[in-house]
Amino acid sequence: MARAQFNRNDVIDKSLELFWNNGFSASSMKQVVEATGLKPGSIYLAFGNKEALFREALERYAEKGIEQIRTTLDNSTSVGIGLCTVLENMVQEATRTNYCSCFLVKTQLELAGGENELYAFASAKLSEIEALYQSYLEKEFSTTLSQHRATSLMLHIFGMRVYGYQQGSADRIRQGLREGLPWLPWPESV
Amino acid sequence: MARAQFNRNDVIDKSLELFWNNGFSASSMKQVVEATGLKPGSIYLAFGNKEALFREALERYAEKGIEQIRTTLDNSTSVGIGLCTVLENMVQEATRTNYCSCFLVKTQLELAGGENELYAFASAKLSEIEALYQSYLEKEFSTTLSQHRATSLMLHIFGMRVYGYQQGSADRIRQGLREGLPWLPWPESV
């Protein structure tokens, strides 16, 4: 029995790039075929259909993101300093040319119209991320305060994900974050 | 010479509803035909093409939104109180069932992949709204502080627009807003 001749993760990564850029509706399976080099039949045998492939891409993106948050926060001298690092990374990401927002946020908004499994998945992952931040905050703050600040953090992160409309807005976003998250240990100079 | 037999604004409003719910790519002209009751030829004669109709819907949405902000802020006893009203309205909007986020934000994110005229338009309108908030804030704060707080406000508003993933999250969002916008005159009890 023949074995698959492609690397599954490579195919998912290439699909992820396409889906992330164009969204679900504006990405065609023909584009997936071109991006991955596979023929339609192989893709459908391996992944089922467009939605299932999209979902695998979304899962991969989410896991990578969650892992990065974990790594940064675990390797920081305090939760506050770790969060500043996470946020600064996001500022730099969000103000890069051709930034096209967070894949989870994009998917959630694109499919917000009619109830949908992909929408539900993106939502659940975002909830999970909020809970993750809260659990780290609880190392230093009360449960109640941690919940408020985790939500506040998510509002700012979502805000940044959208606030890509101005060129060279990095400093502006940094100022906005300092204004709204004054309890974080921001570096001295700006 | 025959006159158009439909009301242009009605057609735009019905298209707006469709486009807002489904986004640009996932809305078909067939759906527009069904929603408006017009035949394809009439739509194309009156509006040109899908993108132009979408743009008119987007313009209408933006103007209504800007007008509502102006009205609320002009009829409040202070800018701070007016902003609290605006934000509270958004919380209620964002936590309604079937809320599908801000049309401008959705459009900006959907079309963020490749440069696009609709993307540019949505971005420009969002910038305009930020400038509008800043101009109101300057009635009470310095230019610098007003700029920081306008950006902070936009981050929170964008955050809310995305934070629709949890059911019954209204109070949670309110707490998040208080945490991040402590300089606003929030009502006493929660």
Added chain:
DNA sequence: ACTTTTTTTGAATGACTATTCAAATTAATG
């Protein structure tokens, strides 16, 4: 009433959509 201009109609266009499938190919197993 007749002409002129605009709008409506709705079928037709050709391109693109996601997906399928029988046949060919591949490689592991007996």
Added chain:
DNA sequence: CATTAATTTGAATAGTCATTCAAAAAAAGT
């Protein structure tokens, strides 16, 4: 090597997409 099972191929399917256009209808101007 022969058998068996999995994978690849790519043309074909049936449907939808945005858009067009010639003909019919409608109302305004003369």
